Amino acid sequence: MSLAMAGCRLSTSGGDVTAHPKSPELVDFDRRVVDYARRAAERAPYTPPSAADRARLALGVGSLLDGDRSGAERLLAAVGFRVTRLTDAVSGRRYDEVAAREQGPEARWGRLYVSAGAAVRWSVQVPHPVSDRDTEALGAHLMEGTPHGALVLAGAHRTAGRGDAADVAHRTDSAFHAIVLELQKRDLPGIQLHGFAKNGSRPYDAILSTGAARTASRDATALADLMEGRALRVCRGWSAPCPLEGATNAQGRSAQRRGTPFLHVELAPRTRADTPAADRAQAALATLLATWSDADRP
Incomplete structure (x- = not known):
C-alpha cells in the first residue's frame, strides 16, 4: 500500500497556536455529524461561496492543518465560520469542527472535522449527503473508528442549487472543493463516498476507481x-468496464494533477445501510484507513 506520503501535523507545543477553547463541547460525535449532514434533505436554497470567500476559507483551513489555530480562527471568522473543539462523550477522542457560525447561506457550504492535536494523514469525503443515502453516517463511523483523519462534508443536497451548482463532486467553485484541495496540497490520501441503486446493469456491492x-x-x-x-x-474500474467510475469527478481530477492518492467508492444500498454487508464494507474501508493512519510519514 502507498504509505510514504507526507503528513500534516497540528502543533502540540509552543505559543497560542494550540490553545484549546475555554469550554470544549462534549458531544455524541456521530450524531452531531449525521444531524448536520441530513439537513440537506430540506433542500434549502444554495448559493456557492465567492472566489474570495473560498480563498479565505482555504487559508483558514490550511492554518488549522498547519497548527496555527489562532490564525485559522481569524481567517475563518471573515467568512462566517468558526473552529469548535469537540470531545466525543463515548470515546473521549477530540475533534476540531470548522462550521458556519449562523444558519445563513454559509451553513450550507459544508463542514470539516479533523482529529485534534495530532497528525492528519487521510480524509474521507461525503459530497452527496442524503442524496447518496447513509454515506454521511458511514463517513462519521470511519472518522470515529480511525485516528488521524479529516472528514469533509457537503452541506446541501446535490439538487438544491441552480442547475448543478450544489453537486460539489463535479464543481470547483464550492467550499467542499476548496477544503479538499487544501488536504491534497499536503499529499493526504482521500476516499470519496458515493451511493448507487443496484440493478441488473449494476450487480455489484461496490464500484471502485481512482477517479480521473x-x-x-x-x-x-x-x-x-x-x-x-x-x-x-x-467492480474494479481500472481493469473492467464499470459504471460510475468517477472520471469526471472534480476532486479526482485535481488529485490526478497533483499525484495525490484518491479513491472513488460507489456503494450499493446494502453496503451503506444497517446490514451485515455494510459492516463488512466499513471494516474494509477502515482497514485501509488504518494503514494510512499508521504510516511512518516524513
Whole structure:
C-alpha cells in the first residue's frame, strides 16, 4: 500500500497556536455529524461561496492543518465560520469542527472535522449527503473508528442549487472543493463516498476507481481485495468496464494533477445501510484507513 506520503501535523507545543477553547463541547460525535449532514434533505436554497470567500476559507483551513489555530480562527471568522473543539462523550477522542457560525447561506457550504492535536494523514469525503443515502453516517463511523483523519462534508443536497451548482463532486467553485484541495496540497490520501441503486446493469456491492486516473494504485487494489475477502462483489474500474467510475469527478481530477492518492467508492444500498454487508464494507474501508493512519510519514 502507498504509505510514504507526507503528513500534516497540528502543533502540540509552543505559543497560542494550540490553545484549546475555554469550554470544549462534549458531544455524541456521530450524531452531531449525521444531524448536520441530513439537513440537506430540506433542500434549502444554495448559493456557492465567492472566489474570495473560498480563498479565505482555504487559508483558514490550511492554518488549522498547519497548527496555527489562532490564525485559522481569524481567517475563518471573515467568512462566517468558526473552529469548535469537540470531545466525543463515548470515546473521549477530540475533534476540531470548522462550521458556519449562523444558519445563513454559509451553513450550507459544508463542514470539516479533523482529529485534534495530532497528525492528519487521510480524509474521507461525503459530497452527496442524503442524496447518496447513509454515506454521511458511514463517513462519521470511519472518522470515529480511525485516528488521524479529516472528514469533509457537503452541506446541501446535490439538487438544491441552480442547475448543478450544489453537486460539489463535479464543481470547483464550492467550499467542499476548496477544503479538499487544501488536504491534497499536503499529499493526504482521500476516499470519496458515493451511493448507487443496484440493478441488473449494476450487480455489484461496490464500484471502485481512482477517479480521473485510469490506472490502479496499490491502495485501490488493496481495498478491492479487502472487500472481496469479505464476500462483497466489487467492480474494479481500472481493469473492467464499470459504471460510475468517477472520471469526471472534480476532486479526482485535481488529485490526478497533483499525484495525490484518491479513491472513488460507489456503494450499493446494502453496503451503506444497517446490514451485515455494510459492516463488512466499513471494516474494509477502515482497514485501509488504518494503514494510512499508521504510516511512518516524513
